Amino acid sequence: MATTIKDIAQLAGVSTATVSKVLNRKDAFIGEETRERIRALARELNYTPNSIARSLVTRRSRVLGIIVPDILNPYFTELVRACDDTARLRGYTTILCNSDGIATSEEAHLAFLAGHGVDGIVLAASDVVPNEGLLRELGIPFVSMDREVATLDCLAATVDTDCRSGAMQSAAYLISRGHKRIAFLSGAAESANTRMRLEGFEAAHRQAGLAVDPALVRCGEFQHSFGRRATLELLDGTSFTAICCMSDMLAIGATVALRERGFRVPADCAVMGFDNVYLAPLLDCALSTVDRRIFESGRIAIEALIGFLEDPDPQRTAILLETTVVARETA
Amino acid sequence: MATTIKDIAQLAGVSTATVSKVLNRKDAFIGEETRERIRALARELNYTPNSIARSLVTRRSRVLGIIVPDILNPYFTELVRACDDTARLRGYTTILCNSDGIATSEEAHLAFLAGHGVDGIVLAASDVVPNEGLLRELGIPFVSMDREVATLDCLAATVDTDCRSGAMQSAAYLISRGHKRIAFLSGAAESANTRMRLEGFEAAHRQAGLAVDPALVRCGEFQHSFGRRATLELLDGTSFTAICCMSDMLAIGATVALRERGFRVPADCAVMGFDNVYLAPLLDCALSTVDRRIFESGRIAIEALIGFLEDPDPQRTAILLETTVVARETA
DNA sequence: GTGAAAGCGCTAACAC
DNA sequence: GTGTTAGCGCTTTCAC
Secondary structure, eight states, X not given: OOOOHHHHHHHHTSOHHHHHXXXXXXXXXXXXXXXXXXXXXXXXXXXXOOHHHHHHHHSOOOEEEEEESOTTSHHHHHHHHHHHHHHHHTTOEEEEEEOTTOHHHHHHHHHHHHHTTOSEEEEOOOSSOOOHHHHHHHOOOEEEESOOOOOOTTEEEEEEEOHHXXXXXXXXXXXXXXXXXXXXXXXXXXXXXHHHHHHHXXXXXXXXXXXXXXXXXXXXXXXXXHHHHHHHXXXXXXXXXXXXXXXXXXXXXXXXXXXXXXXXXTTTOEEEXXXXXXXXXXXXXXXXXXXXXXXXXXXXXXXXXXXXXXXXXXXXEEEEXXXXXXXXXXX | OOOOHHHHHHHHTSOHHHHHHHHTTXXXXXXXHHHHHHXXXXXXXXXXXXXXXXXHHXXXXXXXXXXXXXXXXXXXXXXXXXXXXXXXXXXXXXXXXXXXXXXXXXXXXXXXXXXXXXXXXXXXXXXXXXXXXXXXXXXXXXXXXXXXXXXXXXXXEEEEEOHHHHHHHHHHHHHHTTOOSEEEEESOTTSHHHHHHHHHHHHHHHHTTOOOOGGGEEESOSSHHHHHHHHHHHHHHXXXXXXXXXXXXXXXXXXXXXXXXXXXXXXXXXXXXXXXXXXXXXXXXXXXXXXXXXXXXXXXXXXXXXXXXXXXXXXXXXXXXXXXXXXXXXX
């Protein structure tokens, strides 16, 4: 049986209220000696507050939920680590949920997190449009990262990457290296994320006086399996000298396909990634990519969320992160 | 304000006790109509039980803690996903903690998890020896994965990979391919994990009538950065034709170093990994490695833990997972 | 078949 | 300065 506030109160000959005050540093009006006696006792008995009980009364759990499509995707792995580190520094815990990019799964997680009394939620990038009605009904403060979300009262912040510009930079870089027929690989065609990136991709072409061949555009998912599949299909159809991928995993998949067909990277076909995951420089042929400051974005998201939670009169923040091209070996 | 059991009781004209019974399917002695009325109301009001309140009284949270050194390491990413998926299927949540392989950090997480009332803990592979005193004192059931841990009352299960045999298989495979001077890269030299693997490595040599050159053995950490550094050092000293790495990340680091120095893999130097992370087949030169069934081990660990928690008279289990060589391109 | 009552460990008014 | 009291939302005897 763990020691409780009651045990300490009994041994110290005071009430539980006094113990509670001391242990929560709300002890401005408590005598020096009682204070010390209680502190000593707590240390001695190895007292750890029961955060369940505390949460029940304070109605705050200091737990944050993070919903990502799949932690296995290195982009989300890094994001989650960044969020968790930041939250912990501020005295919060996180609960991770994998939605697999399925709307109903995300909704189930949302309800679940609500039931567990999380104080706030991070909705990480996904092609799924968040369930606005549910979010509003739950009323839990949340931050949206690269998601298409309405401005609800409980929206604490939006932390987005300027993907249009990122895609444009990537394509422009490729064009500057002499490429004229560039394939484009991205996530779900209907998602805002992909639409914006495609816009950037097209803008870069326009600026260079080039046209985008629609046959070279392939949308599906951000995963490596789609990258491989799409590249294989592309290879069967037209010709091109570079692939502009909208995620590093897509780029890895594309590279696998290219190799399978005997193409060398970058000699026969250049490949650009997007995200700059920690793996990118470790690949046998170090991946050229677009850096989107993953770690920083996670930190910012959590800080915005906690700021919103703790500020009695919270302001909504909108962050837009700029990207930079990282030229390595694949392009 | 979320709807509570009280709201439902009021609307249904019954007591909270009755509502509680119905909603927990302890309603054997409740009238069919009342039961239906309550269920309907719950659905209609979108009732979600407050698990904080429930935990306080039942003294069970259905939350499990998972302590890993670093989720960024793909081995742990996969393990965590496996644990989380399995736990969720059984109605449990997980809280992830990154210890960075630091003993005090692990202890802090342990205390933290205890304070948050987790029902059980998974202690994933690490070179750090768990704090036995703390574990005993907390008394929270836990499962140890590839850790050196004493048999405490609260040890629910051990789920270990037969690393000695795995390392032996890896070395034997390399030897069978004609390699005679094989470098060995592993984690902390003092850890049981590394000792056992080195034993296996040596055993394979003995069986082939070969001797292990101590100059080719490098112990440090399981991370890619150490793999690169150690390989660079090795390259400056002796010569060898293969590297037997005790983690896939080590193998990736070794490959980076090899490439930096102009060596081709596997033509100039073969590389074997260990773990078989999902990335292994995706690398430009697909990594030959030792499969340790990561996903399955996570599933087993969680199932053993939950089994222990839910069985009124729990048995301790000891699982030993066998490994297999996966020959791909690097060796 | 159903309800009253106690209490999980803690905090927060408000007394004194 | 410190204690009393009243819950937070839920489960669980035990009584009717």
